[in-house]
Amino acid sequence: MHSLYPKIEPFDQQHLNRGSLHQIYIEQCGNKNGIPVVFLHGGPGAGCNEQHRCYFDPAIYHIILFDQRGCGRSIPKGELSENNTAALVEDVDAIREHLGISQWLIFGGSWGATLGLIYAQNYPQRVSGMILRGVFLGRPQDIDWAYSSRGAAQLLPQAWHNLVESLPVELQQKPLQHIYQQLINSDEAISRDMFFKLQQWESAILNIQPYQPPGEDATINKNPAIIQIHYSVNNCFIDQNPILKQIDKVRDIPMQIIHGQYDFVCPVEQAWLLSHYCPKAKLSVINTAGHLASEPLIIDALIAATIAFYEKLSAQH
Numbered sequence: 613m614h615s616l617y618p619k620i621e622p623f624d625q626q627h628l629n630r631g632s633l634h635q636i637y638i639e640q641c642g643n644k645n646g647i648p649v650v651f652l653h654g655g656p657g658a659g660c661n662e663q664h665r666c667y668f669d670p671a672i673y674h675i676i677l678f679d680q681r682g683c684g685r686s687i688p689k690g691e692l693s694e695n696n697t698a699a700l701v702e703d704v705d706a707i708r709e710h711l712g713i714s715q716w717l718i719f720g721g722s723w724g725a726t727l728g729l730i731y732a733q734n735y736p737q738r739v740s741g742m743i744l745r746g747v748f749l750g751r752p753q754d755i756d757w758a759y760s761s762r763g764a765a766q767l768l769p770q771a772w773h774n775l776v777e778s779l780p781v782e783l784q785q786k787p788l789q790h791i792y793q794q795l796i797n798s799d800e801a802i803s804r805d806m807f808f809k810l811q812q813w814e815s816a817i818l819n820i821q822p823y824q825p826p827g828e829d830a831t832i833n834k835n836p837a838i839i840q841i842h843y844s845v846n847n848c849f850i851d852q853n854p855i856l857k858q859i860d861k862v863r864d865i866p867m868q869i870i871h872g873q874y875d876f877v878c879p880v881e882q883a884w885l886l887s888h889y890c891p892k893a894k895l896s897v898i899n900t901a902g903h904l905a906s907e908p909l910i911i912d913a914l915i916a917a918t919i920a921f922y923e924k925l926s927a928q929h
Contacts, residue, residue, distance in 0.1 A: 613908065614915035616666040620675075627687070628710055630703055633694050637685035638678040638707055642670035647740075647925055648713045649918075650704065651677045652720030652727050654746075656848075657839030659684025663906070667719065667914050672922050676716070678707055680727075682839050690835030692842050697730060697849040704731045708738060717921055719914075721745035721905050722878060723840075726848065726855070729886075733861040740925060741866040743917045745910065746875055746903045747883040749855050750848035754882060759788040759844060764817050764876050771816035775809050792841045795834065807834050810841075817876045819902050859889045866924065867893035868917035870910060872901030 622639040630636055639660075649668060653660050660677045668675050679686040681695040681703065704727070708716060717740050720728035725744040732739045748754060757763030761784065765772035775791075776784040783790045794806035811823040826832065843849065867890055871883035880897055887895035901909045 614912045614919075615908075616663065616911060616915070617669060618666070619662065620665045620670050622665075628703075628707060630681075630699075630706065631694055633688070633691065634681050634703075635687045636678055636681065636703055636707070637687075638676065638711075640711070641665045641675040641677070642668060642673045644674055646672050646674040647922060648674045648676065648711075648716035649719050650707070650716050651675065652704070652718065652724035652731075653677075653680065653683070654720075654722035654724045655683065655836055655840050656680065656723045656727075656843045657683055657836035658723075659686075659836070667911070668918050669922070673918070674713075676707065676711065676713075678703075682835065690838060692839070695839065695842070696846070697727070697843075700727055701731050701734055705735055705738065714738070715740045717925075718742045718744075719918075722748050722903065723843075726750045726850075729855050729862065730850065730853075732865055733855070733858045736861055736865060739862075739865050741868075741921050742862075743868045743870070743914065743921065744883075744886075745870045745905055745914060746878050747869060747871060747886055748878045749882045749885070750850050751854060751856075752847060752851070754878065755788070755844050755847065756786070757879060758817065758877060759786075759791070761785045767876060768816050771813055775813040778805075778809075788841070789845055792845050795838055795841055803834065804832065807832065807837055810837055818904060819874075819876065820904070856885065856889065859886075863890050864892060865890070866921075868920065869893055869895045870913040870917065871895070871897055872903055872907070872910060873897050873899045874901065875903040877903040 620641050622641045624640040627635040651664050659679045682691040718728040725747045776787050797803045808825040815823040869883050871880050887893040898909045901907050
């Protein structure tokens with residue numbers, strides 16, 4: 613079994629101006645002369661953390677992490693203006709160019725896999741390979757799976773009921789737009805209540821400990837949830853260019869796809885479809901795992917994939 617590499621500190625941290633509004637936080641770790649790999653975090657909205665540095669051998673890899681628009685240490689925090697998928701794709705390539713990297717490995721899970729695939733479809737020549745976990749294709753049915761009564765709600769009916777019970781009956785089948793309006797409501801009590809309900813629903817589908825709302829006076833950060841629902845209500849900003857419609861653009865990119873059989877957030881069908889259309893993809897379905905990158909068997913598979921790519925890329929040079 614592979615476990616995470618020891619804690620590592622960045623050798624460089626900076627912000628990159630993007631347009632007139634956004635400043636993107638970027639950090640670099642590991643071996644500056646090593647194999648470049650960019651970590652694409654999930655959410656959308658989640659941001660990067662210290663653990664994300666530790667999927668890669670720092671002696672081998674030049675590890676680049678960044679917080680997407682409005683996320684983590686990027687500023688302004690929680691900003692929705694000029695925050696869409698096309699802008700994020702251009703940010704990824706601007707970071708590559710800014711750091712003087714000609715080609716890099718893409719490492720992304722969940723929404724990070726979505727963004728990685730769209731980036732690769734736009735810049736296939738810049739991608740040496742892809743390691744994708746918990747694949748999310750961003751189709752309307754994939755969004756509905758998480759946020760309508762016809763998906764994960766049928767596996768977790770009590771948790772779904774807790775999310776939608778206060779909504780008008782006619783909105784309970786497809787409540788996403790109404791959830792969003794409550795989440796961004798100027799009435800803080802309404803907004804906090806919906807935020808807590810969303811956290812409890814996500815805890816259920818992620819199969820983690822139930823979310824316990826903090827006290828009334830506690831400070832909470834709603835930005836990640838707002839960004840995530842902002843993308844969801846807008847069909848991830850890709851309804852004009854669905855990933856599978858453009859799959860030929862990435863067919864020749866080597867991919868390692870890792871997916872938990874019991875992923876209740878992104879059903880394994882999405883990973884299977886991607887591997888089906890991409891002959892250079894290797895799909896590993898982890899029989900007892902779910903969606904989280906922090907599950908031991910998922911960590912093992914991801915680190916094995918980084919080692920395999922190192923061996924493959926080293927053999928080519």
